[in-house]
């Protein structure tokens with residue numbers, strides 16, 4: 001479904017991604033781990049279409065279609081979703097309005113692209129409110145968040161839940177979650193993981209960027225990839241995350257001979 005091939009990307013003439021290869025199929029959960037500064041968020045941004053990054057080589061195909069020329073909103077309408085490592089505060093825009101606009105745009109484009117046959121049906125304002133309440137309950141979020149400005153004054157963990165709420169409403173096909181577990185307390189980690197598990201399924205691919213094995217106890221990955229210095233240097237099953245936890249990056253770096 002999602003094929004990243006020899007992807008190179010730079011920011012301000014500094015090459016950060018140096019040949020990333022990664023394929024994600026429907027129904028698969030992939031974990032991406034790696035030391036600070038290795039390029040994980042850069043990969044997430046490039047996949048979502050952040051305009052500051054320049055792709056210098058390689059390709060990204062989504063259902064066979066090259067997405068690198070598409071604008072971020074076009075990618076979003078096609079079902080690609082990114083939960084940010086550092087969600088943005090948007091004062092003046094309430095969470096409910098933001099989510100309703102996003103959902104309306106994404107769903108309606110799905111309806112249009114299928115001529116109304118078999119697509120996700122359009123959402124009425126009333127249905128949206130019901131849907132939002134339902135998903136907020138699933139994520140154990142207080143309803144008062146709906147009327148607050150997007151992420152303004154939200155605690156670290158509240159921002160992360162708001163990202164998952166977005167994902168729950170948009171129902172993406174390819175979800176990229178950048179350190180959605182960081183800053184969550186133990187109960188929140190369970191709630192958010194249950195949310196991800198409830199959404200993940202045969203019709204979705206997930207790329208989970210994380211530093212901790214802890215999350216992977218809740219959301220079981222099929223594959224684990226380790227990124228260092230802008231490349232994926234090792235791949236394996238869930239056991240690789242455990243091995244990494246025991247060994248640390250220094251030992252791994254020596255084994256795969258990646259410069260620090």
Ligand SMILES: Nc1ncnc2c1ncn2[C@@H]1O[C@H](COP(=O)(O)OP(=O)(O)OP(=O)(O)O)[C@@H](O)[C@H]1O
Pocket residue numbers: 011012014016034035036037038039040041042043085
């Ligand atoms: N605008 C920029 N100018 C220069 N270097 C940048 C810029 N943006 C990112 N970088 C560098 O790119 C590298 C990769 O950053 P990235 O955020 O992708 O790392 P990461 O793997 O997500 O790290 P972390 O685990 O800390 O989130 C870092 O060394 C960072 O300093």
Ligand SMILES: [Mg+2]
Pocket residue numbers: 040041042085178
């Ligand atoms: Mg990062």
